[in-house]
Amino acid sequence: MRSMLTAALCALLAATLLVAALVADAMLASTVVTSPAQAQTLRDQIRIVGSSTVFPFSSFVAEELGKTTSFRTPVVESTGSGGGFKLFSAGVGTETPDITNSSRRIKKSELETCYANGMTSVVEARIGFDGIAIAQNGKNPDFKVSLEQLFLAVAEKVPSKGTLVPNPFKNWKEIDPTLPDRIILIYGPPATSGTRDAFVELVMHKAVKSFPEYEQVLGKDAKDYSAIRQDQAYVPSGENDNLIVQKLVQDKNAFGIFGYSFLEENKDRLKGAVVNGVKPEPKTVSSGEYPISRSLFFYIKADHIGKVPGLKEYVDLFMSEKMIGSRGLLRRIGLIPLPKDQLEQARRNVTTLKRLDPADVK
Amino acid sequence: MSVFQTDQSLKAATRRRLAFEKYFQWCTRIAIALAAGFLVYFLFTIGGMALPAFRQGQLLVEISYTEDVLEMPNYAVPEEYEFFVSHEFLRQLPLRMQEHPELLGTTAQEWVLAAADVDQLLKGKAHRLDAEQVRLVQELAATGHTRLAPNWDFFTKGDSKIPEAAGIEAAVVGTVYVLVITLLLSFPVGVASAIYLEEFAPDNRLTQLIEVNINNLAAIPSIIYGLLGLAIFINLLGILRSSSLVGGITLALMTLPVIIISTRAAIRAVPETLRHGALALGATPWQVMWNLVLPLAMPGILTGTIIGLAHAIGETAPLLIVGMMAYIPEAPSSVLEASTVLPAQIYTWASDSQRAFGERTAAGILVLLVVLLSMNALAIYLRNRFEKRW
Structure with a gap:
């Protein structure tokens, strides 16, 4: 019995070493693979943070993207609007989110932080009312x-x-x-x-x-x-x-x-x-x-478009009639759609990737 | 006044003491009955709410695989039943038709997943269908076109925003990943630290300081560990946010003090005489430790470890901070991928506005409870099986 327990202990220690080696290996491998390819892709999965009010709608669209296309399902975190902007505005790159959801408009100070931290363009998408x-x-x-x-x-x-x-x-x-x-x-x-x-x-x-x-x-x-x-x-x-x-x-x-x-x-x-x-x-x-x-919004880090596969497709799917239109799927889970003219305006901003100017927000 | 009291007052005092004794005994009995009552009530309500989640409403409808379905999947079912069939089923039709081109132009009777409202109606719960829709569903039910089938999807599918399609698979896999990492990190480090402190460390100020700190660490709120995880592992070391690796390391830190404390207690419980006997026979301190003390202390160590892990498995606060409280429907395939855990999944469902998630929340709680109870049972079994008394 004693030897059995000792053996179990040894096995556990060995397993620890093995896993540690595997993890180190995987991390090493991922850095090696990504560094030459950095110009093309930052990540193979979209990362979204932000408002808990927008969270159900955002994850619904994420799921639809994952289930109907070959892109991986984006990760959607519910951090609150303010927390989302904090993570979003930290900079450009793998570890920062591509999109942040918000149940209020971005503040001037938040947008200025974004541009100060290396982003060249942030795009605003208005999706409906709560x-x-x-x-x-x-x-x-x-x-x-x-x-x-x-x-x-x-x-x-x-x-x-x-x-x-x-x-x-x-x-x-x-x-x-x-x-x-x-x-x-x-x-x-x-x-x-x-x-x-x-x-x-x-x-x-x-x-x-x-x-x-x-x-x-x-x-x-x-x-x-x-x-x-x-x-x-x-x-x-x-x-x-x-x-x-x-x-x-x-x-x-x-x-x-x-x-x-x-x-x-x-x-x-x-x-x-x-x-x-x-x-x-x-x-x-x-x-x-x-x-x-x-109004409910999400903000896109336009610098990541083309570098994170599926980002453009996710945004287009979200803005589609199927999702936020007057008879769209998100209505069934409680999103109140924008009136037609406002929806078209919002969609135009997104499809043309119109840069949000700090002068236009409060 | 005399020191000796009269016979009478002595008797009265004894009676009072006995009465108090009885009263006190009843208090303890009531306390245990209350605790048991709460537990039974809790288990029954959760169980009662959870049971419907293990069966899922289905409809027998005619699916027509026409050209249009590739563009508009809802054209595949008769128009009046369009809102009865789950969007989860409909949206996958185009992919299915691309994989099986021979389906084009055919029709087939199929049991398909019903939408949450229909499912809730079939289970006799609140739904959002209007009177006309209710009549249609009842007509389908009367002709045997509806059924409640065992809901295996709940265990084999990940999260979904469509309640009828949501399952716990991704969260369970994530929980296993996190627990394995927690175990592999906290067990060796915890046991080794405890051995050092108990057997080899000199008794000086520094050791005392470390001891006091370990005891304090066991008592600090778990969210602090989350903040530590965010600051060190994510921001400093650059481990990917939301990955089970960062979650596992964070929970390992939280579990460490528990393991160290219980291991030290277990080592201390091995009689000193046995150690002296082994040393007298010429064994080195290391041999005494490895061949004698550690095996004897192992049941206590394992119990402490399992209790610590059981604590970690139900933890949400630190994982919220490191980004594991998120919509992650796919099970991770490596420790570096984003993953979620059972308590986070339960929390997400509990705060969703759609009422059909209610039964799934309860079912998730039930699964978590079963896991916790079996871990505690394992701890008790190990203790009883290997425990030695002196």
Whole structure:
């Protein structure tokens, strides 16, 4: 028995050495092979990073490319929009991603970093919309709310008699007598989430303008007011939107803030609040009538086109009618298509590989 | 007051003590019942949710291999059933026809993968079909054109964004790659370090410092190891992001302290008298170690190693940082290729908006649980089989 165990130990050690040798060999071989061929190919597999909102759409297209062509399926990582730009802008070459997905437009500073780090051209592809739904249990009556009322329900400080006071509202009807008699309980995205950024931008920054008190108290900072209350009324709920869905199914008082695709999937048990008189639907989001919607993008490192096999094909497939068209496949998993003229414009930018100029972005 | 108490108060005190004893025993019983209850509840819910994933809805439809199918694969099935047949099946038709040109112009009745909504309807779960579509599916079901077949694809295919086509094969292969690398790195290094510290190291400040640090390392949050992996292995050494090599090395670092600590405990448990006996017979310290102490300590070492690996197999946080939490549907064919692991796969499915992924998430959890339980069972078996008592 003892000799058996010793033998096992020896075998394991030998295996370690063998694998170490193999790995070293493989790494050596890959460097040897790639260096003369560097001019033609960087990698045989596309690498994509970025927004978790765009992730399902991006991986759907990646899968389609892998299953219907001879190219390898691209690797799609969900790093968040900001994290994606960080990796993307690091430079040109094998170890940097070819594409980054984003649920917001690239910032001027991010684009400048790209060009400072050796890229000659970054191409922008706009693919569609994502609506942000204020959802509730489907058995409730319709809930009609304005952006301002929503703002008063979630803001940390609210105007009162010419000044700002900590949010005292515990019940919707305290905000406005026309709202139903329901306690305020909102499960929303945490501060680290891209959905939170979008909510702040599309709801808070818009609504804050309706209340002069903020400017009187905060001065110039008022337009960037983004403080969300930290009491029990607003519960930051992690990155998993399915958990919020479960909470809404159990608690009829609660509201949840998440991407439209989760509402669409759970239509049988949830319904979206009517915001400024508009229901969240593909049509109203696409036309811009529904006020809480944002565009989705991906950015292509044009310097890698021709060096990473399949990159051009992936981009063309993504922009095709089959994927992001008004009856495309991505619609089935929750992407809201662009109106026809905007889609054509977006497609033209991509097919001509139009370089995105830092002067054109904020 | 007298030191001796009356008979009466003594009896009362005894009763109180006994009552407390009973009360305490009940507390411990309730605790264990609660723990067991939670476990049973958890296993039953997960099992109940997972079971439907092991069967997959299929439809018997007529496939017509016409010229048009090469361009528009959905023309292959009758128009009214277009949305019932999985896109996974349809998109592969052109490739199939290119491989078998003789199919052109023929028609055939075939069992094909049903779309997720139809599958969910057949399983009696929530779906997105409208009343007319539900009627059509029920008509198909009534005439025997639908069935729930064993879902082997779940084990033989990689991830997919189409729920009915998604499987765990790529994640399982990735997990095996990562675990093998973790084992091969952490076991020899861990055991050798433990032997040195326990048997050969001088007892000085430096050794003490190392010991304290190893104990601390065993307790730090695993995400820190991920950051270390990103900084050193990816950024400094240039190992490919998302590869099972970088994941394995990162997890090996995490497992090392556990292995060192348990190996040292196992070595320490070998009686000193045996060592002295061997040394007295003229064996060198190395011979004592290799031929006597190590074999006797082996069950303890293996148990510690397996527990450490079982810990590593369920880890997600460090792998997120080194890029293994990604959509990677193909199983890796070398340690340098991008790969994903089981917990990452479960996480990806759990956060998907499509509800048909729910049952697959549960099934993935079930598979992970089975792997973990069998690893722990192996650890217990090894301990019982080889353990010696003195």
